[in-house]
Amino acid sequence: MGQSISMIKPEITMEQIVREVSNEYGVEAEDLRSSSRTAKIALPRQIVMYLTNKHTEHTLVAIAKKLKRKKIIRLSCTGLRRLAIALKQIRISKKLLTSLSSVYSLRLLKI
Numbered sequence: 001m002g003q004s005i006s007m008i009k010p011e012i013t014m015e016q017i018v019r020e021v022s023n024e025y026g027v028e029a030e031d032l033r034s035s036s037r038t039a040k041i042a043l044p045r046q047i048v049m050y051l052t053n054k055h056t057e058h059t060l061v062a063i064a065k066k067l068k069r070k071k072i073i074r075l076s077c078t079g080l081r082r083l084a085i086a087l088k089q090i091r092i093s094k095k096l097l098t099s100l101s102s103v104y105s106l107r108l109l110k111i
Helices: 014-025 039-055 060-066 074-110
Strands: none
Touching: 014 039, 039 060
């Protein structure tokens, strides 16, 4: 009865992130490592950079090298953090507006 259960947190790798993001956005993993700057490739690449920076031990320089980028990607990570905050604010605003509209509708029914 004295058994203990230890939870092992699975390690997330950059390759897993690349695979999942490329599947989600319908692009080839190799395209994320290309020099393409099209929006179809740039956004998923930035998401890979952000998630890899957040969930792995890779440095920004190492991430840039693995994605065959010449520049350090701190700006991409900062930009995506701002985007995540903005999306969260939009979701909160949407909930608030939905809540307010239902209250307003109820008030109109009582008039």
